[in-house]
Amino acid sequence: MATNRQIADGALKQSKPIPTRKATKSPPSVAGIGRGARSPAKKMASAVSGAESKSLLESLGVLDDLMQRKGLSDQHAALRGYRQSILQQLASMHGLGDEVVTRSELSGPAWVQRFPDSASTAELERTFKTGVDAFIASMKEGHASVTVSSTYRPLERAYLMHYAYEVAQGTIRPQDVPPQPGVDIQWDHGNDAASKNAAQQMVDAYKIVKEPALHSRHTERKAIDMTISWADTLTLKDGDGKQVKINSTPRSGMNTDLIKVGKTFGVVKALFAGDPPHWSTDGH
Numbered sequence: 001m002a003t004n005r006q007i008a009d010g011a012l013k014q015s016k017p018i019p020t021r022k023a024t025k026s027p028p029s030v031a032g033i034g035r036g037a038r039s040p041a042k043k044m045a046s047a048v049s050g051a052e053s054k055s056l057l058e059s060l061g062v063l064d065d066l067m068q069r070k071g072l073s074d075q076h077a078a079l080r081g082y083r084q085s086i087l088q089q090l091a092s093m094h095g096l097g098d099e100v101v102t103r104s105e106l107s108g109p110a111w112v113q114r115f116p117d118s119a120s121t122a123e124l125e126r127t128f129k130t131g132v133d134a135f136i137a138s139m140k141e142g143h144a145s146v147t148v149s150s151t152y153r154p155l156e157r158a159y160l161m162h163y164a165y166e167v168a169q170g171t172i173r174p175q176d177v178p179p180q181p182g183v184d185i186q187w188d189h190g191n192d193a194a195s196k197n198a199a200q201q202m203v204d205a206y207k208i209v210k211e212p213a214l215h216s217r218h219t220e221r222k223a224i225d226m227t228i229s230w231a232d233t234l235t236l237k238d239g240d241g242k243q244v245k246i247n248s249t250p251r252s253g254m255n256t257d258l259i260k261v262g263k264t265f266g267v268v269k270a271l272f273a274g275d276p277p278h279w280s281t282d283g284h
């Protein structure tokens, strides 16, 4: 995947020249730029950073255009990150605080595709990963089918899911949602109905059925969701190398004999109901 820098460089090379009007005009979020240059030294510094600011502002214009384009939606998070870093450079050049450049984006379903869960065991905490990999390998050797749907959940996603649910339910006012670093979201649409409606659209797109936790074994890299099935009898080795034959039903991850085998690998089936694919370090 292209890095932010590559995307921006490519975009600058391909794009048409940007009208000077756009480049010289400060965006509203960097208001105050260029003020206070009185002494000769300050004037000089202002001239230098003025040229730098100009090129940064040009990059911003290009990024804004790119973000409007269809077909680049999967690059949105990267573009937004790059955009934010330019705004921060501009602010620090002009001695302004980061809060000046924060341009948040309203809540809504566009957030749902960002910060995806991982489905790779490589993202798991090391000890748990070792157990999970061995357990899955053992099941597969016994010809079971194992499909991993989720391992690590980024904190950003947990935050978005949790507060989308709370705002939609009305258990928290949108203006009271605490900020999350790296998630520049505006929960407050100016009125309660619009704020709740946008949050509900996120809840629907995430397919949330009950309140998602802000912190869970998934955000700690200590949980895995996997769908397991097999035909007839499953013969596999447990974590101590002992052969186990499972004739019982159901032929799924809910099978109590398989749950015992999982434990020998340090992979514990969910202790709570209603989450069939969930396993973790301790069943939480």
Ligand SMILES: [Zn+2]
Residues within 6 Å of the ligand: 150, 218, 223, 224, 225, 275, 277, 278, 279
């Ligand atoms: Zn889970």
